[in-house]
Amino acid sequence: MKVELRHIHKHFGNVHANDDVSLTIEAGTIHGLLGENGAGKSTLVKILSGFITRDSGEIALDGRPAHIQSPADALRYGIGMLHQDPLDFPPLTAIENFMAGSLATPALLNARAAERGFRALCSQFNFDLDPHARVSDLTVGERQQLEIVRLLANGAGTLILDEPTTGISASQKTLLFDALRRLAREGKSIIFVSHKLEDVEELCDCVTVMRRGRVVGELDLRPYRSNGHAGHWPADKRFEVTTRIVEMMFGKELAMPTKPATHQDEVILSLDGFVLRSDRLEMRIEHLAVQRGEVIGIAGLEGSGQQLFLMTCAGLEHPAAGSIHVGGRDLTHKPYNDFLRAGVCYLPADRLRDGLISGLTIQEHVALRMSGKGIFIDRAAAAQEAERAIATFNIRGRPDTAVERLSGGNQQRTQLALMPAPLNVLLMEHPTRGLDIESTLWVWQQLIARCNQGTAILFASSDLDEIVQYSDRVIVFSGGRISPPIAATELTADSLGQMIGGRF
């Protein structure tokens, strides 16, 4: 089925999540939809699957306009979607899930007939699923397989997969990719939503790149491959493709570095033989010494291990090997409290989940941080301190405003206001994500003021302009490797793109 989306718009409050997005997916192809988190990919495919209603724009299937306002409509047109978090019924068995909501299910359940169909489909794709297992006992990959089989039994001609390779094993990924290739050969159209460049390159025929709610580029990958569909790539071609896609994802022009020199000669943070290990990747930093007042920008595709790195530096995770020194003190394998006492602070990306406490007010956050000796809260002092923080940090809120009612920018200002005063190392993820320009400038003004006081900052961002503008040195995370630091002034859009693509 040929799927066409034309001039789709969608707003969530002030956020323009889809801004005039047009996209065409040919029948029998696997189409990659690539972009960083928050680029608007999920919104777009949820519109196609009827989960979200669009503000304006048209959808056409095989050239005819389609009226999709609900998932029921989309199913009728043969559009099925695999959601990022599996939307199934965990306490029910696999076969019950298979039957639930299926158009083919008769009013009186016939478990035996359903099981026959289920097994036949599973064996077609080499899926090994026990029909009587409870879904809550299945792995994410198996739940995905179950959903694929269910959607196909419902006659889906278009399959949407939202970040399907997150949380599944390598062998399940191979199985999934084989199944998708096979379905494409049968003439079905597949939309593969991902922020993982290597998955898209391996699997997709075409790729569309989204950034900040807009389509910023499209590329047909087939001409680059040696033999059309299959995943074989000549090495030089693959590199060319990577470079072009990264260019689309991050733009060709880079902003000029604007950060004043703030670094002092004293080394505040040093990592030696530092090894980070998670279930899927292992990364190594031979030696990194960060000076007081220095800003290190961390670039790379999202999910390349930046978060693990920052959390390990913050003492929330332990390195698999190597040592970490802050201000000359060895903190390797020391508890988190020692890191706090050494003046290390970590501001996570998800402000409301990991940073601030929903339901508490600004004043209560201030009171929490004051950590007085007595049993009672010194309300007057907390109120005064909160008023002061609101004034200095220009927070649009009152001491008794609950933090979840603040805008993103004001939440970030609150987080900054709550940071302890003498600070040696500040670790941040996406310091200005979701903030308007004014707030962004203001936040960096505050951060640079901190640098002048001798704080070293390490921050990860998917905004390359931000990285180049505000960093002294940049390191790049790519495919399980970490590049050596490079001075921001020496970077070009080209060289940075190549590094993100894995060439360094």
Next chain:
Amino acid sequence: MESAQLLIILATAIASATPLVFACIGETITERAGVINLSAEGTVMLCAMVGFVAAKTADNVWLGFVAAAIVGALIALVVAYGAITLKQSQIAIGFVLALLCSDLSAYLGNPYVRIPGPTVPPRFPIPILQDIPLIGPLFFREGDILVYAGYVLIAVTWFYFYRTRGGLTLRAIGEQPAAAFARGHNVIALRYIYTLIGGALMGIAGAAFSLDFKAGWSYRHTAGYGWIALAIVIFGGWNPLRAALGAYLFGMLQSLASVAQSAIPDVPTQVFTVAPFVLMILVLVLTSGDWLDRLLSYLPVNARRSLSRALRTAPPAALGRPFEQD
């Protein structure tokens, strides 16, 4: 005590649990759809009054049941509107309604206290079935038409839950409404429907008290039964069979208490009125939670696993949470 006598006591106990069966099945259906109708106590009581008054006024006992079912559904409509459409706390809505409806029954039903009214025709043995040894006298000899309707309701509900597409969908919307929505179901409408059906059944339970098993009307005529129904649903693991078993067990405890009361007249009667409620809670606690694990640990491993699987239950995952579309 002779065995024939014991059999009659047990048969009466099973029969007298019928209103509770209706209430428990009704609440089970509602909660499976993801909505808690906590107004059970008030619904049962107000509907007992309404059923009695309607039957007395129309001089037709069946019209009493119809009126009770309608009022039960209307109370459930308030719950549904507050919980599903307004997305307010289901606990708060249900609790307020429980108190309000109980008091309303006392106020509105005052003129009808302790006057005679129509009742369901008694004792309706089923031919052939009543002659089966043991089963016959226990289940099919002492009861009236409502008792047998109760059996049918249990069987139909179980069959609907586990053997039909509609039942599968019902279980689905209580577990993961977003997934049901993704499969094309109208979660909101279905939740309304099942909440109303559950409310109507609770209404019928009320009328079954005032027109049959506790015939007549008095101040707080059915006090406690709504709450115990809610408890039985929880410990019955949201399964219609187990919930019904719980209701019958409670009926048994009640008739044992009355037998004990006549056997030991020195003990104040209040003890025997309250005892079944306390015993029931104890039984329910013992058959669920950590206690169950401790009990099971005395069993051989093989028996333990299958028994644990059969007894272990979890509430519908979306119980009490409104469904946010978008």
